[in-house]
Amino acid sequence: xxxxxxxxxxxxxxxGSGPAVMLIHGFPLGRAMWEPQVEALTAAGFRxxxxxLRGFGDSEGPAEGYSMDRFADDVAELMTKLGIGRAxxxxxxxxxxxxxxxxARYPQKIAGAAFLLTRCNADDxxxxxxxKALAEEVRQGRRRVVEESFADILFAPGTLKTRPELxxxxxxxxxxxxxxxxxxxxxxxxERPDYCGRLGEFLTPALVMGADEDRIxxxxxxxxxxxxxxxxxxxxxxxxxxxxxxEAPQAFNACLLKFVRLCSQTLDxxxxxxxxxxx
Ligand code: MLT
Numbered sequence: 001x002x003x004x005x006x007x008x009x010x011x012x013x014x015x016g017s018g019p020a021v022m023l024i025h026g027f028p029l030g031r032a033m034w035e036p037q038v039e040a041l042t043a044a045g046f047r048x049x050x051x052x053l054r055g056f057g058d059s060e061g062p063a064e065g066y067s068m069d070r071f072a073d074d075v076a077e078l079m080t081k082l083g084i085g086r087a088x089x090x091x092x093x094x095x096x097x098x099x100x101x102x103x104a105r106y107p108q109k110i111a112g113a114a115f116l117l118t119r120c121n122a123d124d125x126x127x128x129x130x131x132k133a134l135a136e137e138v139r140q141g142r143r144r145v146v147e148e149s150f151a152d153i154l155f156a157p158g159t160l161k162t163r164p165e166l167x168x169x170x171x172x173x174x175x176x177x178x179x180x181x182x183x184x185x186x187x188x189x190x191e192r193p194d195y196c197g198r199l200g201e202f203l204t205p206a207l208v209m210g211a212d213e214d215r216i217x218x219x220x221x222x223x224x225x226x227x228x229x230x231x232x233x234x235x236x237x238x239x240x241x242x243x244x245x246x247e248a249p250q251a252f253n254a255c256l257l258k259f260v261r262l263c264s265q266t267l268d269x270x271x272x273x274x275x276x277x278x279x
Contacts, residue, residue: 002058005077006070010049011058012078012154016042019111019264020087021140023050024075024095026117026242027185028177029170030057030149033092036249037256044257046264047088051078053098055181057173066184068192072101079109088263090256093183094218095244098196102200112263117217117242120225122194131190135183146182147174147229156213156241166246199228206232206258209245209252233259 002009013031015038023034031050041048053071055061075098077086088111091099096118103113123131137145152160153173160167206229210222220237224232235255240247 001080003078003274005074007079008054008058008062008074010051010054010074010078012049013038013048014047014082016045016047018045018047019267020047020049020079020082020084020086021260021264022075022079022089023048023085024052024071024091024098025053025056026093026095027038028056028146028174029092029188030173030176030240031241033058033170033246034172037253038243040249040253040257041228041260044261047262049078049082049084049162051075053095053181053185055184056177058176061178061181061184063180064184066181066188068097068188069105070106071098071188075102076106076109079191084268085109086111088112088260088267089120090116091114092245093118094189097189097192100192103204104195104198105203107202110204111267112205112207112259113202114209114259115225116209116256117211117214117244119196119217119221120196120199120228122192125192128190131186135186136252138179138186143179143182146186147171150174153215154242156211156239156247157223158213158239159241159243163247166243170243170246196225196228197253199225200230203230205263207239207255208232208234209244209255210234211237211242211248213239213241214244216242235244 033048035113052059096115210219210224226232245252
């Protein structure tokens with residue numbers, strides 16, 4: 001499906017019915033990554049919305065205008081357009097950076113925050129310089145440098161060896177990302193603020209999920225991240241890397257569903273948050 005959001009044509013999946021769950025993809029991917037979660041969540045009685053962020057997948061990729069604020073504004077506006085007051089929102093990696101922005105700027109829209117294979121810290125100086133160098137490679141017509149630098153570290157070593165078809169599918173999604181989206185999102189990620197020092201402010205129920213073979217978000221960062229959030233739980237998916245939702249979908253879905261079920265008790269089917277959790 002497509003709709004016009006903030007003057008751009010955005011593609012999104014809207015499947016199932018029930019309390020709303022919004023899933024935000026990572027970099028340089030797209031909403032196609034959520035297929036196993038869309039299936040599990042809709043079967044469990046939820047409505048799942050998953051956009052392609054501007055510049056990614058089937059969404060329009062403007063030449064300029066990429067920032068975490070813009071990504072979050074697009075997601076917030078999409079919710080409004082679809083008549084969803086509040087949702088449980090899950091953000092994978094870069095999607096988690098967007099989720100932090102939403103929590104800081106649109107907290108009333110979020111019934112639960114699922115931080116999936118992501119982190120709370122900003123890039124350090126070397127990280128920012130690397131993002132800029134990669135964005136420059138894209139601008140010089142060498143986008144393969146970005147695709148190659150992300151391709152292998154997305155997966156656990158075992159997945160790379162035994163599931164070449166999955167690796168190729170994910171690479172296909174990377175190539176669907178526009179040049180402007182690649183460069184724009186790299187720079188936007190480099191500019192994101194640090195939230196680790198602010199975690200105590202976020203009173204929304206939260207889940208922090210990691211994977212024990214994630215080479216982008218080390219699993220040992222998950223416990224401290226969760227512990228600093230006032231209302232949180234965490235889980236580590238065994239035998240999976242950064243693409244744990246595809247590498248180990250059953251364990252990933254079980255952890256996510258438990259959290260979504262708990263948070264969604266505060267939502268009616270239109271996500272209007274008119275129920276109170278009873279303990
Ligand atoms: C992602 O998976 O979204 C990226 O690895 C995030 C990042 O590069 O910081």
